[in-house]
Amino acid sequence: MLTIAVDAMGGDHAPECVVEGVVKALQESSNRFEIILIGQAEKVEPLLAAHDTASLNLRFMHAPEVVTMDDIPATAVKAKQDSSLVRGLQLCKAKQADAFVSAGNTGAQMAASLFVLGRLPGVLRPTIYAYFPRIQEGLTNIVDVGANVDCKPENLVQFAEMLTIYQRYGAGIEKPMTGLLNIGEEETKGSETLKQAYRLLKEADSKGKVNFIGNIEGHDILKGHATIVVCDGLVGNTILKFGESIPEFIGALLKQSLEQHLVSGQIDQNTAKLTSSMFKGMLEPFDVEKFGGVPFLGVDGISIVGHGRSSSRAIKNMIYMAEHMVEKKVNQHIAEVLAEE
Amino acid sequence: MLTIAVDAMGGDHAPECVVEGVVKALQESSNRFEIILIGQAEKVEPLLAAHDTASLNLRFMHAPEVVTMDDIPATAVKAKQDSSLVRGLQLCKAKQADAFVSAGNTGAQMAASLFVLGRLPGVLRPTIYAYFPRIQEGLTNIVDVGANVDCKPENLVQFAEMLTIYQRYGAGIEKPMTGLLNIGEEETKGSETLKQAYRLLKEADSKGKVNFIGNIEGHDILKGHATIVVCDGLVGNTILKFGESIPEFIGALLKQSLEQHLVSGQIDQNTAKLTSSMFKGMLEPFDVEKFGGVPFLGVDGISIVGHGRSSSRAIKNMIYMAEHMVEKKVNQHIAEVLAEE
Numbered sequence: 234m235l236t237i238a239v240d241a242m243g244g245d246h247a248p249e250c251v252v253e254g255v256v257k258a259l260q261e262s263s264n265r266f267e268i269i270l271i272g273q274a275e276k277v278e279p280l281l282a283a284h285d286t287a288s289l290n291l292r293f294m295h296a297p298e299v300v301t302m303d304d305i306p307a308t309a310v311k312a313k314q315d316s317s318l319v320r321g322l323q324l325c326k327a328k329q330a331d332a333f334v335s336a337g338n339t340g341a342q343m344a345a346s347l348f349v350l351g352r353l354p355g356v357l358r359p360t361i362y363a364y365f366p367r368i369q370e371g372l373t374n375i376v377d378v379g380a381n382v383d384c385k386p387e388n389l390v391q392f393a394e395m396l397t398i399y400q401r402y403g404a405g406i407e408k409p410m411t412g413l414l415n416i417g418e419e420e421t422k423g424s425e426t427l428k429q430a431y432r433l434l435k436e437a438d439s440k441g442k443v444n445f446i447g448n449i450e451g452h453d454i455l456k457g458h459a460t461i462v463v464c465d466g467l468v469g470n471t472i473l474k475f476g477e478s479i480p481e482f483i484g485a486l487l488k489q490s491l492e493q494h495l496v497s498g499q500i501d502q503n504t505a506k507l508t509s510s511m512f513k514g515m516l517e518p519f520d521v522e523k524f525g526g527v528p529f530l531g532v533d534g535i536s537i538v539g540h541g542r543s544s545s546r547a548i549k550n551m552i553y554m555a556e557h558m559v560e561k562k563v564n565q566h567i568a569e570v571l572a573e574e
Numbered sequence: 575m576l577t578i579a580v581d582a583m584g585g586d587h588a589p590e591c592v593v594e595g596v597v598k599a600l601q602e603s604s605n606r607f608e609i610i611l612i613g614q615a616e617k618v619e620p621l622l623a624a625h626d627t628a629s630l631n632l633r634f635m636h637a638p639e640v641v642t643m644d645d646i647p648a649t650a651v652k653a654k655q656d657s658s659l660v661r662g663l664q665l666c667k668a669k670q671a672d673a674f675v676s677a678g679n680t681g682a683q684m685a686a687s688l689f690v691l692g693r694l695p696g697v698l699r700p701t702i703y704a705y706f707p708r709i710q711e712g713l714t715n716i717v718d719v720g721a722n723v724d725c726k727p728e729n730l731v732q733f734a735e736m737l738t739i740y741q742r743y744g745a746g747i748e749k750p751m752t753g754l755l756n757i758g759e760e761e762t763k764g765s766e767t768l769k770q771a772y773r774l775l776k777e778a779d780s781k782g783k784v785n786f787i788g789n790i791e792g793h794d795i796l797k798g799h800a801t802i803v804v805c806d807g808l809v810g811n812t813i814l815k816f817g818e819s820i821p822e823f824i825g826a827l828l829k830q831s832l833e834q835h836l837v838s839g840q841i842d843q844n845t846a847k848l849t850s851s852m853f854k855g856m857l858e859p860f861d862v863e864k865f866g867g868v869p870f871l872g873v874d875g876i877s878i879v880g881h882g883r884s885s886s887r888a889i890k891n892m893i894y895m896a897e898h899m900v901e902k903k904v905n906q907h908i909a910e911v912l913a914e915e
Contacts, residue, residue, distance in 0.1 A: 382764055416807065416812075451814065451819070452818055455822075466757065470792065471792035508852070
C-alpha cells in the first residue's frame with residue numbers, strides 16, 4: 234500500500250482545508266492508501282478530533298515549525314528543519330513515504346525538494362508546469378512556470394522531454410505536441426536562446442524524445458495548438474497568473490453589463506441570474522482545482538506542488554495526483570530517457 | 575497644416591481598407607490635415623476613382639515595390655528602396671511629411687524606421703508598446719511587445735521613461751504608475767536583469783522620470799495596478815497575443831454553453847441571442863482598433879505601427895494618432911528627458 238505524506242500547514246486555508254481534504258481522500262478511496270499528516274499538533278489535532286479518524290488509514294506526525302509564505306525559499310529548508318515541509322520530504326527520502334503533497338510556499342517546496350530529494354540522473358534542472366484550458370479537447374501544459382527564470386536552451390529542451398514523459402505515461406497521450414513559445418513562427422525568430430532551443434528541440438524530435446511542432450505564439454495557447462508549451466519561468470509564470478485573472482476580469486465586465494441591461498430594461502432579474510450562472514459554468518475550464526497540483530518534475534522523488542488558494546477538494550485531488558505519479562512510474566521513465574543524454 | 579504619409583499597401587486588407595480609412599479620416603476631420611497616400615498606382619488608383627477625391631486634401635504617390643509580411647525585416651529596407659514603406663519614411667526624413675502610418679509588416683516597419691529616421695538623442699533602443707483593457711478605468715500599457723526580445727536593464731528603464739513621457743504629454747496622465755513585470759513582488763525576485771532593472775527604476779523614480787510602484791505579476795495586468803507594465807519583448811509579445819485570443823476563447827465557451835442550455839431547455843432562442851449580443855458588447859474593451867495603432871517610441875520621427883488585421887476604422891484612428899503625436903510634441907519631450915542621461 235502506498236504511503237503519502239501531506240503537509241498540514243501548507244496553503245492559505247491550512248490546516249483546516251488540508252485536514253478536510255485528507256479525510257475526503259481516504260473516505261472516497263476507501264482507505265486505498267495510507268496518509269501521514271504532518272503539522273503542529275496543537276493546531277491539527279483539534280481538527281482531526283472532529284472526524285472519525287479511527288476508521289481512516291491516517292497517521293499524524295508532529296512538526297513544530299512552519300514554513301510560511303514569507304520565508305525565503307533558499308534559506309527556509311536549512312532554517313526550519315523541523316517544519317512539516319522538510320519532515321515530509323525527509324520521509325520520502327527515507328522511503329517511509331512514497332510521495333509528498335503541499336499547498337504551501339511553492340518556492341520553498343521546490344528548494345527543499347531539490348535539497349532533500351536531489352535530482353534524477355541526467356536532469357539539469359527540475360521544473361514545474363501548469364495546466365491551461367483550451368478550445369480543443371484536452372489541456373495545454375505550460376512549462377516552466379516559475380521554477381527557472383533564466384533558462385539555457387538545454388534546460389528548455391529537458392523541460393519538454395520531462396513533460397512529454399509525464400504526458401505519455403501519466404496522461405496517456407502517446408505523442409504530445411510540443412511548441413516553443415516565441416514572438417513568431419519562423420525558426421529565425423527570437424533570442425539566441427530560443428533559436429538554439431529550436432535546433433535542440435528538432436534534434437530531440439528526431440530521437441523521438443519530443444514531438445516538436447515548431448514555434449508557437451501567445452495566441453496559440455488557448456487555441457490548443459500544442460499540448461506542451463515550452464518557455465522560461467518568467468514568461469510561463471506571467472502567462473499562468475495572467476490566465477488565472479481572466480475569470481475575475483470577465484466577471485467584472487459581466488457585472489457591469491448586466492447592471493446596464495437591467496437599468497435599461499433590456500433584461501429582467503431572472504435573465505440576469507440565468508446569465509450569471511451560465512457564465513460561472515462557462516469559466517469552469519479555468520478551475521485550477523480539478524487537478525489540485527502538479528508534480529515537481531526532475532527531482533528524485535514525488536513532490537506535488539499545490540496552489541496557495543487550495544480548497545479541500547484541491548488537496549484531495551493532489552493526493553490522487555501523488556498516487557498517480559507513483560503508479561505510472563513517471564520518475565523511472567524520466568531517469569531512463571534523460572540519463573541517455 | 576500637417577502632412578501625414580500613409581502606406582496604402584500595409585495590412586491584411588490593403589489597399590482597400592487603407593483607401594477607405596484615409597477617405598474617412600479626411601471627410602470626418604474636414605480636411606484638417608493633408609495625406610500623401612503611397613502605393614502601387616495600378617492597385618490604388620482604381621480604388622481612389624470610386625471616391626470624390628477632388629474634395630479631399632489627398633495626394634497619391636506611386637511606389638512600385640511592396641514590403642510583404644514574408645519579407646525579412648532587416649533586409650527589406652535595403653532590398654525594397656522603392657516600396658511604399660521606405661518611400662513614406664523618406665518623406666518624413668526629408669520633412670515633406672510630419673508622420674508616417676502603416677499597418678504592414680511590423681518588424682520591417684520598425685527596422686526601416688530605425689534605418690531611415692534614426693534614433694532620438696539618448697535613446698538606446700526604440701520600443702513599441704500595446705494597450706490592454708483593465709478592470710479600473712483607463713488602459714494598461716505594456717512595453718516592450720516585440721521590438722526588443724533581449725533586453726538589458728537600462729533598456730527596460732528607458733522603455734518606461736519613454737512611455738511615461740507619452741502618457742504625460744500624449745494622454746494627459748501626469749504620473750502614470752509603472753510596474754516591472756516579474757514572478758513576485760519582492761525586489762529580490764527574478765533574473766539578474768530584472769533585479770538590476772528594479773534598482774534603476776527606483777533611481778529613475780527619484781529623479782521624477784517615472785513613477786515606479788515596484789514589481790507586479792501577471793494577475794495585476796487586467797486589474798490595472800499599473801498604467802505602464804515594463805517587460806522584455808518576448809514576455810510582452812506573448813501577453814499581448816494571448817490577450818488578443820481571449821475574446822475568441824470566451825466566445826467558443828459561450829457558444830458551447832448556449833447550445834447546452836438550449837438543448838436542455840433552460841433558455842430559449844431569444845435569451846440566447848440577447849446573451850450573445852451582451853457578450854459581444856462586454857468584450858468591447860478588447861477592441862484593438864479603437865486606437866488603431868501605436869507610435870514607435872524613440873525614433874527621430876513619427877512612425878505609427880498598426881495591426882495587420884486593421885480595418886478602415888483602425889487606419890483612420892492611426893491617422894489621428896499620428897496627428898496627436900505631432901501636436902503633443904512627444905518626441906521633443908523624449909529627446910529632452912533622455913538626452914540628460
